[in-house]
Amino acid sequence: MKKLLNVLYVTTPEAYLSLDGENVVVLIEGKEKFRLPIHTIESIVCFGFLGASPALMGFCAKNGVGLCFVSPYGRFLARVSGGVYGNVLLRKKQFRVSDSEADCVPIAINCIIAKLNNSRVVIERAIRDHPGQVDVNALKKASTYIKNSTVQLQNCSSLEEIRGIEGDCAKIYFEVFDELILHSKDSFYMRGRNKRPPKDNLNALLSFLYTLLAHDVQSALETVGLDPYVGFLHRERPGRPSLALDIMEEFRAFFVDRLVLSLINRKQITGKGFTVRESGGVMMDADTRKNVLMAWQKRKQEKITHPFLNEKISLGLLPYVQSLLLARHLRGDLDAYPPFLWK
């Protein structure tokens, strides 16, 4: 099994990244601040605007190190990827499957079943852990609704139906999400998802972490040789990594929602770390962002036994493992795509 390598986050706005030998060198005002051999990391996420030298970009692309630029507030800007590599037969198979709705449906169903299951686990866990503090009836109702939808989903025959069920469940889920927040309810509340820009603290947090997750999933897909832009449930649109979004569905609740809830409920972040801009968008300050990134990196190092492979792996490798399983399914080694079901 692949080893989970570290990720370098560059949050200083005036940092410039350059290459020296086989090292990334972080320059701040022209002075060397930090140096690190590139092969010990698997990706670099850069929040500054000064960017990186073309030599570094080339080296990263050649060595399979993801290099991704996001705005200081976590909005995705660009990523650097090298020439097309991986197995062309696998990619052509992926395109063919993506073109035929009948082939897409079973994969899409599996992804969404996992998504629904995993978001139900979040709700069920709140019922189990804090029965006195949450509205158990409302949560139970939502959980049952999602459970029934899962059954319904199995009989879907078109992508439209799947999207419909997914949308309904997401709405129900985010309606009760507010219940799961146990502390500082005046700074963190969920009144529906909104994005670009997020209009409240909770949405800002969710969007920020979803961006990081999308980056990880996309890199993982590229590692196994799949084209992240050709999806099965999400349709193609220029610049949208549809397949990464498909695979991400399984992980949203497990990786991001759960982490956000623990950060808030353990009071690791507070409402003070957020500011509202004139446009109505909410952004995090540097300290909060650092805390969130640290929690995110820690979470990725936790270990679980993968339910399908029965092998102990770091959480950070899950996107990679799922991409591998998807590639195996497309190649015909597996009859169906086994999504990640959280127990």
Place this chain on the structure above:
Amino acid sequence: MMVLITYDVNTETDAGKKRLRLIAKECVNKCQRVQNSVFECLLDPAQFSELRHKLEKIADGSTDSLRYYYLGKNWKRRVEHFGAKTSYDPEGVLII
């Protein structure tokens, strides 16, 4: 695994100075320089034997020496630091 590499290169001749430069360069490429001729490397065994091969090809066995200390997977509790020039933890959270 974590390996500590240290070296001593005889620099009395120009060829020796060149060897020192080359060895230092190879080490900087793959490892963290913790002191002038002391490097900590987080490598897998394959990468390590590659590096080792490169270093030993450059070094001259009759005058120079290279030492490898294998600190293994639980290296963190085997390393302590005092004083200036603190190092970073390659397995920890890297935020700059």
